[in-house]
Amino acid sequence: MNDFKLYAEANDWGLLVPEISLAFGALLLLCREALRKQGRESGGGLAFLLQGGLLVYFVARYLFFDPRPDSAGESAFNGMIQQSFPADVMRCFFLGCAFLTSLFANPGLRERRLPQAEFHALVSLAAASMMLLVQSNHFLMLFVSLETVAVCFYVLVSYHRGSPYSLEAGLKYLVFGALSSAILLFGIALLYGTAASWSGGTAPSDPLSFTMLEQFVAANSDSLAVRAGTAFVLAGLAFKLGAAPFQAWVPDVYQGAPTAVTAYLAVASKSAGFVVLFNLVTGPLFGLREFLIPLLSLVAIITILFGNLGALTQTNVKRLMGFSGVAHAGYLLVGIIAAIGMHPDVPEKSVFWAIVFYLLSYSLASYGVFGVMGVLAPTEDADQPRSLYSSLAQKQPFLAFTLAVGLGSLAGIPPLAGFIGKLLLFVVAFQAELYGLLAVMVMGVVIAIYYYFAWIRETVFPPLPSLDSSDKEPQVLWSPQFPSLLLACILGLLTLTTILLGFYQSSLGQSF
Amino acid sequence: MNEEILFYLFSTLMLFGGSAVVLSRNPVNAALYMILALVSLAVLFLTLDAFFLAALQVLVYAGAVMVLFLFVIMMLDVDLRERSRPNIMAAALGLVTTGAVVAILLTWVGEGSTIRPSVGSVPTPGNPLAFVTGSKAFGYALLTKYMLPIQVAGFLLLVAMVGAILLGRRTKLKSSEGKDGS
Amino acid sequence: MDGVLGIEEYLVVASILFCIGLLGVILRRNVLLILMCLELMLNAVNLALVAFARYSGNMDGVILTFFAITVAAAEVAIGLAILVALYRRRKSIFLQDLNLLGR
Known part of the structure; x- marks a missing residue:
């Protein structure tokens, strides 16, 4: 029983103050909604205040006053989680994503008369579980928090429950998600089983823990069961990333989901997947590098080609963002491969910061673009042809500028943050001598410029007068609304950061 | 010996139930076959000495989850039989994938040397969470x-x-x- | 448990059940049945986990199974809720009719 006493004493809840306060905030929102008087509107004010306040507090605490850049990672909760400076950075990142998502979604929810408190509660809970996910150091913790994120997103994607698009997207996301979680669990079972019954050495006492699996996998890197388990685990994670072989859901779900949720899915959920993948391939699965590099390279090539070629023919901008999101996942996978294949003298942390910078630039640009899309969206926001944006620059120059900067950053145009992000990934891929993948990446970036610029051209230049005058033009009477002041300020801030990070990223690099 | 009989009997039943779920055209039948498979799995848990999980399996799966399924089938109350045949490409793809998975697993079972068929039921100092x-x-x-x-x-x-x-x-x-x- | 019955038998049964479920997910067109087949796959993994835990004398696998059952129940609840809401709009639960997206 003494062991259990020790276990119980190792649960130090103080380490998880951000997650716990988010979870309690979500409970508070739900309770307030339950006790609300009939007929009174429940605003999102409390949610913004909560998430924004937490964001400011924890960015200040973890990044400026009490940073832990040197610690190798502190294990807590009996090895369930491991806290480190990179994980703290990602925790702040998810808080920021949750704040932006709640803010962007609120006008749409009010307009459609959908319950707001539940939405913000779900966004907060998803953020809390993603924060736990990037810290998890144990397959059980990983599975439970991954599934909590997934279940939150099943509900969020189908949140516009009056719209068949949203519901269809939710169902597709759920079927793919459940399939991938079954495959992930099968992979975990294989790794667990072989590690627990390892006869070659001392079987690890906790075979699900990353730390203990690391030694086992390194010693058994040629075992078929370990390789099959690893492949299954990676296939299950590929769903979160939107990478091959589970990329088919991405365009449909991105199109059908409410626009703010699409942004959350594209940025936060994908980032969580990449950080988990990075933790896995540089931690417990590092012993399999000879097996992982060709496998992941194949996945990356298919993902980049699928995303970019699929995006070429899209006229619906939400689907276009879906395909391009797949392509970005492919570029990030190249970064992951570089982390495994890097020479031992280059610290893998530098690759991690390249990935984080890419995620940061991607999230700034994506939230800018999706924010503008949310403002301009028609009532059925799954139905957004590119022609909706024609000559936006004349009607709403601010929104058009935000959109253009966001798209330019996603395409990787030189003065913007997205360019530096891509450049850093190119550099790490070059250092790791991944020349073939580098070529595919460059090809993908060139294709991407074409479809992003087709969209920018649509917003800036008025469309040519159609020769066929009988062609009906459904959005003649459409005039875009200017967003609320708060939303406009946030959009402006995102744009400004995107531009500034393109020039002044060096100070950021030194602090890491 | 008894465990062996139980194992072979109920794994056959479970696989039969599972196949019937995939093959049956009527969802109500599929749900009933599913219950058969789930209860058989609970018996397999019993042969593995996981009594608590066997109870959970019956309560949660056969009890709650399948009742939910049947409830939804009844509530939708339409002809839920499939009208179209599955397309050949999907069938071929499915069969190839499945074949590959089975092949990998059977090779691995043949490899089998890493599996140590011993049971440690006593919590040891190094491993307080023994079975x-x-x-x-x-x-x-x-x-x-x-x-x-x-x-x-x-x-x-x-x-x-x-x-x-x-x-x-x-x-x-x-x-x-x-x-x-x- | 020291009899003839080894872990291999359990794993073979589990992997066959997993593949039956996978085949069902790929082949069936009725979303209700796809959800059932997904449950079959999760159950197959649970069997493998419990067998591994039993034969290696380690409790963690059984506890992972406990969590897997919880997660599966939650997924089914959400899946059926979405399905019912979608059925009210579209009057169909077949995959070939769920084709609004991507047109």
């Missing part, structure tokens, strides 16, 4: 070592409950859209 048949060990493990995951799982169930209420609530969206509120 114990009673449900008491579950409680200890869940409330000490796995305290954090169990809390997260609690929130997972909360999210599922909130989500099911939100999505399942019958609303008159058309009329509320027509009303112009503040």
